Amino acid sequence: MAEDARDRLARLHGEMRERICLMDWAPGTRLSEEGIAAEYGVSRTPIRRVLARLEDEGLVQSLHGIGTMVTDPGAEELAQTYALREELAELVGRLSPVEVGAAQRAEMAGFRAQGEALAQAPEARSFARLNMAYFAFGLSLTGNAVLREVAERLYYRTARVWLRQIAALDLAEECAVFLAELRETERALSAGDAMAAALVRRAHISMSVRRLMAAGAAGRAVD
Amino acid sequence: MAEDARDRLARLHGEMRERICLMDWAPGTRLSEEGIAAEYGVSRTPIRRVLARLEDEGLVQSLHGIGTMVTDPGAEELAQTYALREELAELVGRLSPVEVGAAQRAEMAGFRAQGEALAQAPEARSFARLNMAYFAFGLSLTGNAVLREVAERLYYRTARVWLRQIAALDLAEECAVFLAELRETERALSAGDAMAAALVRRAHISMSVRRLMAAGAAGRAVD
DNA sequence: TGCATAGTAGTTGTGCACAACAAGGCCGCG
DNA sequence: CGCGGCCTTGTTGTGCACAACTACTATGCA
Numbered sequence: 001m002a003e004d005a006r007d008r009l010a011r012l013h014g015e016m017r018e019r020i021c022l023m024d025w026a027p028g029t030r031l032s033e034e035g036i037a038a039e040y041g042v043s044r045t046p047i048r049r050v051l052a053r054l055e056d057e058g059l060v061q062s063l064h065g066i067g068t069m070v071t072d073p074g075a076e077e078l079a080q081t082y083a084l085r086e087e088l089a090e091l092v093g094r095l096s097p098v099e100v101g102a103a104q105r106a107e108m109a110g111f112r113a114q115g116e117a118l119a120q121a122p123e124a125r126s127f128a129r130l131n132m133a134y135f136a137f138g139l140s141l142t143g144n145a146v147l148r149e150v151a152e153r154l155y156y157r158t159a160r161v162w163l164r165q166i167a168a169l170d171l172a173e174e175c176a177v178f179l180a181e182l183r184e185t186e187r188a189l190s191a192g193d194a195m196a197a198a199l200v201r202r203a204h205i206s207m208s209v210r211r212l213m214a215a216g217a218a219g220r221a222v223d
Numbered sequence: 224m225a226e227d228a229r230d231r232l233a234r235l236h237g238e239m240r241e242r243i244c245l246m247d248w249a250p251g252t253r254l255s256e257e258g259i260a261a262e263y264g265v266s267r268t269p270i271r272r273v274l275a276r277l278e279d280e281g282l283v284q285s286l287h288g289i290g291t292m293v294t295d296p297g298a299e300e301l302a303q304t305y306a307l308r309e310e311l312a313e314l315v316g317r318l319s320p321v322e323v324g325a326a327q328r329a330e331m332a333g334f335r336a337q338g339e340a341l342a343q344a345p346e347a348r349s350f351a352r353l354n355m356a357y358f359a360f361g362l363s364l365t366g367n368a369v370l371r372e373v374a375e376r377l378y379y380r381t382a383r384v385w386l387r388q389i390a391a392l393d394l395a396e397e398c399a400v401f402l403a404e405l406r407e408t409e410r411a412l413s414a415g416d417a418m419a420a421a422l423v424r425r426a427h428i429s430m431s432v433r434r435l436m437a438a439g440a441a442g443r444a445v446d
Numbered sequence: 447t448g449c450a451t452a453g454t455a456g457t458t459g460t461g462c463a464c465a466a467c468a469a470g471g472c473c474g475c476g
Numbered sequence: 477c478g479c480g481g482c483c484t485t486g487t488t489g490t491g492c493a494c495a496a497c498t499a500c501t502a503t504g505c506a
Contacts, residue, residue: 043461064488065467080369146303266491287458288497
């Protein structure tokens with residue numbers, strides 16, 4: 001079997017979401033339905049289906065007669081999203097935490113190793129990709145699928161802004177802090193303590209937000 | 224100005240969602256895109272746009288060549304959703320709680336009055352509508368729009384199952400319990416304590432889940 | 447009678463043409 | 477020179493026809 005239409009849309013959605021979150025399509029960018037359709041070799045219809053979902057997720061906004069733009073969350077919305085993300089991060093350790101086994105520890109060690117490599121050669125895009133993959137791993141520590149879905153939704157909503165601000169901050173320092181988080185989490189998982197890992201995550205989200213907010217709204221796309 | 228296309232879709236979405244949550248379209252029902260389109264006097268296109276959103280929200284599922292069916296969440300998914308809803312209910316009181324003023328107290332008194340009327344003449348559909356409106360009021364007690372959005376999403380995902388189970392339980396007793404919750408919450412809001420109101424809400428969700436689960440999966444639609 | 451198979455009806459997914467709409471440029475008029 | 481209206485261009489929204497796919501039924505054959 002080649003590929004189900006359902007899977008094709010999911011793949012399209014994932015790719016377009018990544019282009020937004022990695023700032024290939026920065027906030028404010030006007031997307032062309034026809035252009036994207038031509039690029040993927042399909043008609044506007046399935047692209048519109050994906051854009052509709054991205055709009056429901058808050059990543060883009062379509063205006064009749066004007067265009068479809070990548071949204072740029074305001075400071076208030078960002079603060080509210082992060083506030084909720086902090087709570088959800090803690091819930092990952094409290095609601096149906098999985099039993100930490102050898103598989104989790106091995107995967108965690110892999111992330112720590114990648115984190116060390118990144119800290120030696122800081123680079124924004126690699127950082128963003130690793131952060132994304134590590135976030136997914138963190139979610140795998142809860143058995144609550146609904147929580148995973150909601151937390152993922154909110155993560156992708158903040159990812160592009162995080163990446164933009166990271167580039168404005170001291171990239172090397174951010175990578176170093178990230179590596180520290182990875183090491184702390186590895187310690188928690190080695191002890192089999194998923195709740196501790198969740199608390200480490202929450203603490204680092206909290207501190208990350210502080211640094212981001214301190215950097216201010218510099219670099220916000222003009223409307 | 225007549226109506227924006229955006230608003231029309233939002234209205235369609237709201238109406239169709241209500242038909243699902245009030246069990247006009249019970250779980251398992253096969254929806255006809257063409258039928259709905261004819262009913263609303265539009266083509267399949269905007270209906271498909273709305274159905275796509277409902278599918279992303281988990282209320283319906285479309286299968287190529289088969290049809291679009293109202294989903295019937297399994298016990299596991301329900302449990303996970305309610306577990307998260309409990310936590311979010313508490314967060315309403317913790318994240319950016321609004322200052323409780325005369326307006327909130329007046330609205331709350333209105334709900335309590337409607338609750339008393341309902342308790343005198345229990346009726347499932349009225350109960351569901353009142354519960355829905357009261358839930359929206361509860362969300363208005365937090366200034367965190369993201370939290371409101373997520374909590375609302377999860378509420379509508381459980382509403383239809385709740386209504387089905389309520390009908391199977393002792394309806395009069397459920398209405399009485401609901402009235403008790405309204406009175407407790409009114410007391411909390413009179414004291415200006417939004418956090419207390421949130422905790423009352425959480426407690427009642429928790430107890431409601433217990434009763435629902437105890438009633439078991441009787442009445443589940445067969446696949 | 448049992449069963450495989452082709453056919454048929456009904457559904458969602460896709461492509462395409464056109465309508466609805468907004469922004470900017472251009473021309474004519476005061 | 478200023479400016480108001482028109483027009484042109486580009487975009488998203490809608491309708492419609494057809495393709496892709498599934499379930500069911502009838503039919504012919506052993």
